[in-house]
Amino acid sequence: MQILKNKKYAILLLFPALILVGVFIYYPLFATFYYSFFDWRDFSNYKTFVGLDNYRQMIEDYAVRKALVNTLIMMVCVIVFQVGIALVLALIVDSIKAGYKFFRTVFFFPVVISGTAIGLMFYLAYGYDYGLLNAIATAFGGQKRVWVTENSALTMVLIPVIWQYVGFYFVIFLAALSKVPQDIYESALIDGITGIKKAVYITIPLIWDVIAVCISLAIVGTFKVFDIVYVITGGGPMDASQVLGTYLYKVAFTGQNQGYASAIGVLIIVLGVILSAISNKLTERETITY
Amino acid sequence: MKNFKKILALVVVIVFMVSLIGMLDSTGVDAKTAEKVKIRAVTYFTGADPWTNTWKEVIKDFMKKNPNVEIIDEATPTTNDAIRTKIKTDFASGNEPDVTFFFVGADAEPLLKSGKVFIWDNELKKDTKWSSNIYKSALAFTTYNGPIKEYKGKVYAIPTIGFYEGLYVNVDLFKKYNLPLPTDWNKFIKAVNTFKSKGIIPIAGSILESYYLIETFILSAGGPQGRNTPFHPSWEKGLNIIKDLYKMGAFPKDALTLQDSQAQALFADKKAAMMINGSWCVGGLKDKVNTKIMPVPVVPGGKAHPTDIIGGFGSGWYVSKDLNAKKNGWPVKFVKYITSPEVEAKFIAVGGVPAIKCKVPNVTPVAQSGYDMMAKANSVSMPIDAQILPEAFTKIRTDLAYVVTGKKTAKQLLAEAKKIQDRVKK
Numbered sequence: 167m168q169i170l171k172n173k174k175y176a177i178l179l180l181f182p183a184l185i186l187v188g189v190f191i192y193y194p195l196f197a198t199f200y201y202s203f204f205d206w207r208d209f210s211n212y213k214t215f216v217g218l219d220n221y222r223q224m225i226e227d228y229a230v231r232k233a234l235v236n237t238l239i240m241m242v243c244v245i246v247f248q249v250g251i252a253l254v255l256a257l258i259v260d261s262i263k264a265g266y267k268f269f270r271t272v273f274f275f276p277v278v279i280s281g282t283a284i285g286l287m288f289y290l291a292y293g294y295d296y297g298l299l300n301a302i303a304t305a306f307g308g309q310k311r312v313w314v315t316e317n318s319a320l321t322m323v324l325i326p327v328i329w330q331y332v333g334f335y336f337v338i339f340l341a342a343l344s345k346v347p348q349d350i351y352e353s354a355l356i357d358g359i360t361g362i363k364k365a366v367y368i369t370i371p372l373i374w375d376v377i378a379v380c381i382s383l384a385i386v387g388t389f390k391v392f393d394i395v396y397v398i399t400g401g402g403p404m405d406a407s408q409v410l411g412t413y414l415y416k417v418a419f420t421g422q423n424q425g426y427a428s429a430i431g432v433l434i435i436v437l438g439v440i441l442s443a444i445s446n447k448l449t450e451r452e453t454i455t456y
Numbered sequence: 457m458k459n460f461k462k463i464l465a466l467v468v469v470i471v472f473m474v475s476l477i478g479m480l481d482s483t484g485v486d487a488k489t490a491e492k493v494k495i496r497a498v499t500y501f502t503g504a505d506p507w508t509n510t511w512k513e514v515i516k517d518f519m520k521k522n523p524n525v526e527i528i529d530e531a532t533p534t535t536n537d538a539i540r541t542k543i544k545t546d547f548a549s550g551n552e553p554d555v556t557f558f559f560v561g562a563d564a565e566p567l568l569k570s571g572k573v574f575i576w577d578n579e580l581k582k583d584t585k586w587s588s589n590i591y592k593s594a595l596a597f598t599t600y601n602g603p604i605k606e607y608k609g610k611v612y613a614i615p616t617i618g619f620y621e622g623l624y625v626n627v628d629l630f631k632k633y634n635l636p637l638p639t640d641w642n643k644f645i646k647a648v649n650t651f652k653s654k655g656i657i658p659i660a661g662s663i664l665e666s667y668y669l670i671e672t673f674i675l676s677a678g679g680p681q682g683r684n685t686p687f688h689p690s691w692e693k694g695l696n697i698i699k700d701l702y703k704m705g706a707f708p709k710d711a712l713t714l715q716d717s718q719a720q721a722l723f724a725d726k727k728a729a730m731m732i733n734g735s736w737c738v739g740g741l742k743d744k745v746n747t748k749i750m751p752v753p754v755v756p757g758g759k760a761h762p763t764d765i766i767g768g769f770g771s772g773w774y775v776s777k778d779l780n781a782k783k784n785g786w787p788v789k790f791v792k793y794i795t796s797p798e799v800e801a802k803f804i805a806v807g808g809v810p811a812i813k814c815k816v817p818n819v820t821p822v823a824q825s826g827y828d829m830m831a832k833a834n835s836v837s838m839p840i841d842a843q844i845l846p847e848a849f850t851k852i853r854t855d856l857a858y859v860v861t862g863k864k865t866a867k868q869l870l871a872e873a874k875k876i877q878d879r880v881k882k
């Protein structure tokens with residue numbers, strides 16, 4: 167116990183973790199920033215310094231603009247629907263006595279499935295000739311339709327993206343709700359506050375710090391969306407569902423242009439940091455202790 | 457303490473005696489050679505392609521014949537360009553495998569630039585018993601013609617399995633609707649219209665993965681000369697033909713997002729009458745009798761000869777120069793085994809075009825039609841992506857959707873791709 171109280175040992179014990187984070191997070195981060203100033207292709211040892219050329223190309227690139235707009239739309243939808251649905255579900259499940267564990271498991275289940283598997287599942291569902299949705303439609307006498315078009319592509323990838331992580335936030339909210347003291351609710355009940363009013367005026371303000379963290383996580387998470395979109399549409403058709411992650415992959419690995427891809431990577435990092443800082447500022451409230 | 461010293465002395469004596477006995481046992485055998493030689497082999501025989509079982513069987517046989525050699529199978533998929541990333545980073549970081557089965561052409565340049573690739577010319581001259589079986593025409597595809605001086609005119613990979621791209625036809629469907637086979641453009645268009653009216657997909661093609669559509673129609677429009685000249689005006693015509701066919705409804709309704717594997721399934725299930733694809737599809741066909749492979753017909757005003765095709769030997773066996781020297785030439789010996797007529801026959805029995813003289817038993821009618829197409833070809837051209845920058849080709853392929861839907865002209869798209877190409881060539 168004496169050892170644990172000694173700060174010297176604490177610092178020493180933190181070093182392995184610091185080294186790991188340094189090697190696997192901070193070094194690649196700075197390396198990406200460095201590579202973004204080079205014309206670097208084919209993962210070769212040859213790089214030419216081009217200054218801000220990659221950033222200039224990014225400004226002219228229609229696909230980057232489209233991916234940026236799509237990522238921002240996705241971010242708003244994720245905050246509203248993913249975090250929103252999770253909160254509503256948590257409030258409902260928290261208010262029931264029977265089946266609490268069942269609903270918790272069922273809603274959390276999609277989180278444990280890999281994004282690629284979910285992507286493949288939805289890709290196979292959307293297919294025109296072999297797809298599940300069209301099979302159901304024709305079984306009920308309906309007509310086959312093309313589910314993923316230029317107009318619908320973003321929505322079709324948003325459905326699985328939102329669906330997958332609702333359970334994650336749901337469990338976090340459920341844990342936060344379980345910590346709210348019952349006596350607050352009891353006094354509210356005496357004052358005649360129940361139902362939606364109870365949720366809006368009592369529960370949500372009490373767990374606001376948790377909601378703020380979830381919004382922050384959702385914002386950062388949107389910039390990481392890749393696998394589901396890549397498997398279902400590959401970012402297409404015509405960049406309609408392109409997000410920054412899929413476009414970075416396309417440039418780096420299909421196009422073999424790692425310099426330009428690094429510049430897109432820097433954009434993702436910078437936007438992620440700025441937007442999560444803004445969200446932290448906007449969701450800042452006085453902490454309620456109970 | 458005394459006891460400890462005694463035990464320590466006893467251990468030292470035992471270790472010494474055991475070592476002595478070991479040395480006596482291995483009389484005449486160099487300890488170094490008794491060690492297993494480990495050869496890392498990277499291929500794309502991961503199970504997603506038809507040759508995987510043959511590859512596994514062949515490396516097992518090789519290890520049985522050479523018990524002192526262990527082949528470490530590091531197969532990496534071609535999907536999502538994983539193999540490109542692995543090979544290029546391995547060579548750039550000094551972690552190159554002993555033996556690599558990889559693409560030739562533009563993809564190989566970073567490998568050659570690293571200076572780590574074994575040049576085969578001397579070996580081909582020295583061991584004629586082995587090299588005389590390799591077709592010279594196949595070796596021409598793996599002879600370097602680019603700007604890297606050290607490799608100019610040298611063979612840098614040994615070819616094994618070749619490929620062709622052509623028009624796959626479900627002959628039974630043509631018979632059913634009394635249609636002549638699409639040997640020229642008019643018959644081709646007639647077939648497209650008829651099948652469309654009968655509710656059958658005319659061409660199982662993917663616009664998302666439109667590699668073969670682009671290559672074959674550009675060849676058809678410009679002939680070998682036009683196709684081999686990057687951004688030749690005939691390229692625009694080739695892309696516009698794909699647009700016209702799309703507008704006619706020749707492709708599946710979800711062609712913009714359909715993956716090539718699903719397009720192949722549509723053809724194999726007879727839901728589609730034709731398909732433009734490569735020789736690697738032969739193994740996956742269900743009906744190997746009523747299917748025929750023929751050249752894509754020449755488009756109106758096209759410069760191609762009716763038998764000009766896309767094909768060649770797009771991959772080959774590379775060996776690491778340094779590791780081969782370090783490992784007593786075993787990597788080269790292994791590649792020679794893989795490229796022997798007996799082993800080649802096993803690979804070609806599954807699919808592909810042989811680069812090495814061999815006797816292949818039980819060739820299916822569809823495979824035979826592919827061989828015939830290759831044999832009768834007036835010219836065989838390599839795909840475009842072996843010729844221009846991957847980034848420029850990716851632009852053409854992925855943005856083809858804009859062209860077929862009329863959101864961008866073929867001219868605009870090619871100008872954008874050329875800009876990418878020129879930026880690098882500066």
